[in-house]
Amino acid sequence: MKNTNNKIITFLLLAAIMGACKKYEQFPVDKVTGNYVFDPLDSAGVNAQNFLYSVYAIVKNGHNRVGGDYLDAASDDAVSSKTGTGVAITLISTNAVTSFNFPGSENLWEGTNLSQPPGATGPPESFWAGIRNANIVINNIGVVPVKGGLPNGTTTAQVWRSEARFLRAYFYFELVRRYGGVPLMGDKVYNIADNLDLPRSSFADCISYIVKECDAIKDSLITAPVADADNYRATKGAAMALKAKTLLLAASPLFNGGNIDNGNPLTGYTNFDVNRWTLAAQAAKDVIDLNTYSLDPSFTDVFLTQNNSERIFIRPGSNTTSIETNNGPVGFQAGGTGNTSPTQELVDAFPMKNGLPVTDPASGYLASDPYSVLSDAKRDPRFNATILYNGAHWLNSTMQTYEGGISKPNSTLQQTVSGFYMRKFMGAFEDASTYSNHSSDWIILRYAEVLLAYAEARNEAEAAPQADVYQQLYAIRARAGIDPGAGGNYGLTPNMTQAAMRAVIQNEWRIEFAFEEHRFFDLRRWKLAQTVLNKPRTGVSIVKNGGDYTYNPVTLLNTVFQERQYLYPIPYNETAKNPNMKQNPGW
Template structure:
């Protein structure tokens, strides 16, 4: 079923824009052809899936204090160094998200007229589910538009984007003002509610008792019929559970410091939306024991059935065989390009194994042996000097005493600039050596449960304090304790216990845990902006370390690697310059 949809979707993507509104001369089939051809109709919806905004590799991370790129032509490196402008915005989502919304609006406007099945009940079930997918996808696409382009204008308004809920045609009025940020959030919540009314929470096997009340009055409807439309074979598509997570993400954004003065979304509401997702897996008890390394060979990726997700993953992409991430990011000695170089800033953010920050007097940190007794996540996510990497567990020497291009700054464009290489997201059983080209299974984790746990912790701490629970059975403290226990923090986590009654200290700990758990998954760039951190943190110089050897001793010398050049207005991205030039009613965000 999926392959014809993909082919149809690709066909639509390469069709000129006007061909979406009216058929070209060489293609006499118009939109009304979808009414008798369900595959053609689903091809329109499938474009919104193809245009999903997720990246399989770290992109925005190299524009933060977490990493740099060793590729001087990297667009995000250049952006962070001062080249970010309204007509040079590698973070822009304007065109891709708006294109997806146009396809979704076309689908929603026509879905009820499609002959999904000969049986009227089955036709209605298909129509409802597919419209539910479309509403959920539209909420997702609008959320990512707000992330990239919502912001404050010179006259003090918090604006989002122009809301478009009907298909546009060549005669549409495209000169529309931006709706307020609040109106956009309201639209996301409305779309989410409509999606939840129409979608099953999960695609699975159903009993007669599990048929939703919405359909209980349909005479003769059986679980088998309902499952024909909403069964396991649909896993991987937009579901009620995924919609709940998107709603939680949008609420957290709206409640965050950079936006809350212009919205009515409270921290309590954001916490409740996240809790609704988490309660579906049993709350804190549902935290996946091995969720922090969901991408490794032993994570179960080899055994995943079509659309199936492991306990950590709420939504994922298809599984593919590849070696692209490893070829890009392995050290040179392993036939990689060493592209993403984690920073000393990030390395220093990992606490000791006893849970104390390395700057704390009780940490036991030794600057002459900096990787000893650290939080186990450090070496799970980052290749440090003299650690192992690759299928043969080769020792990687990043110090200046190294004898190959793995050493810091040894070869421009290949060697690390910081003294570290990336390990997270990579599989150690991939071999990019051209003599072997051994690839392995990978997938993109679009939404992880850990992200939602951290969203709940952040919102709950702000709403009710570190140990408050609202109407739920767990607190921010409970979530952070579970995450740190999973990570391998030992000794009872005395540091967490020392801050559990201090909202500000807990806030900083939650933010740091989010930084560690979600590093290299394209969250940091937006997180530090929605938190409205000090401009000095946006511009924090990225540091590395030069490690030299004298006899049997290693010496660690901090080095400055890359300066940042963000301005005060860069907490919010711009509306594209070309759009501002075209449409007189479109306001730009302040400073751009």
């Protein structure tokens, strides 16, 4: 594996060592003078580059990020296997959060490590800290006489400045999709003595700002493919993909005509404009036309093989078995606590290998063999790459998630509550006896997302889906391993209506990007959460009778979703100390 060359990981390790040696703090924003970090005599730019690494380190790794769970366990794709009160992801799912107590691991406004108290380790968690630190780079990097640059004449210092601007735009994007309009700070680095009673900018202004930043910096960033040591860095393609993602969010129903507070410019546009879909489609097409990225031939390798052609922007992780330790099935010597319990709803979303949904009588699906363990008609290969189910091959054994089975012993041991375990992101351990280290990088932007964004935006911009909409779905389904079929339609119905294609695209987002922090936000931006997330989440209780199984549906969690939950609450502390900081509706 090549993660040993990853500079963010190296920086974090070195920072801990240097902190122990009392040379200086890990993140020298307030502890080290600026002319030390941004030294006009440092032609190698070592200190400035280390500071830039620290801004990259504020980007989140999504694996078991929210109190030990995946964020999508607060969607309809999974529930937490943890029991008891105070499980962060369950609090979000059941509307048991307020502006006072929103879980810190998903409270990216305040974070839980903002002030870096004495003895604290790791980067600050607030994205406002990320924006401030990015501004420090933007304002000061020009004095560093670092050598080198790009063939187009962009100096290395200018490249680093553009990387900081990209990170700032990314932090803003993550805040905007959670909170709506937020204060736009410009390039100013605010200090405690400054007037901090800033108002929120409108949603429209925030989207415009992010898009303009991406346009301004794209030609002063490095271009993919990049060297192994640079696999974490922002590239031209990353800036363009972030622009497309931002415009897709802006065009989506929640913000484009579906504003939850009619006429409030902080919570979305105050009108509908179909041209927003056209802009999103064009931005995605611009990434496609780079001819830089392609779908990796193997769906599982996308997450395990570093520097593959599908990755656009990542948050690097260590070589580790932590994903398996946290999410692997119980009952094996290799270990695993099964934190994530996928739902029956997610399982049913995967079609058969012929591309037809399991509800289609022609699909070959058998209720008596729902996971196609014995049947000749198999499920979409992404199902096997995403879910561990009863009868699946794992650790040179067969999964037993029936009642009393080795992976569902019904003891006090934490275990699946749904009858399923998460398989995605784990190594190829089907025939292994134990787990071994592998990459745990978190992919923030990948090429399949660009293709689906283009398909969705094009479908919404036209009266009926055009051929290029179908082509993106064909490409994604072909890579997944779905059979093309006699007509080469990969199980899709020709000449669909816009509404029918919309449903197909939305399901494709779900199964392609399960557990990648898409479903949680997709249900919101499509303004479907009030319908979908007010239904119980279900699983299965499997009873073994000799060689036969009975599959009994069970309710796992009664979730609650109110209209106010489409946006997060501004933390109470912010609204209390700043009279200009307006709270989101309902909070």
